[in-house]
Amino acid sequence: FSDEAEFSPYEKKYIATAKSLGITVGIETEDGLCFCADREITAEEAALIACRISALENLELVPSDIAVSVMEDDSYDALAVLANAGIMERAKAEENICRADAVEILYSIFKYTEKE
Secondary structure, eight states, X not given: OTTGXXXXXXXXXXXXXXXXXTSOOOEEETTEEEOOTTSOEEHHHHHHXXXXXXXXXXXXXXXXXXXXGGGXXXXXXXXXXXXXXXXXXXXXXXXXXXXXXXXXXXXXXXXXXXXX
């Protein structure tokens, strides 16, 4: 990412791993593709990250024929996927979520996997 110099050594390894796995793809800015670590995250972005992780872990949450790269397409509705699984209420895509919301999504995915 273009803003890599702003990452702490602690953050760098996790962000680099997430990028290499396709979990996070960055945000296009005037400086190029950036991670924007200090920027708030939208419900849609959180849902996409959750779906990408689920796909990488072969969870039934995301159909096996959906590749992580397909999730970069604007037509992929990650919010609907999580809402249909009962993991996340259908929120406004551009609505920001807080850390508690993120933890709730992760915990709900964990509970979802216990059902499988």
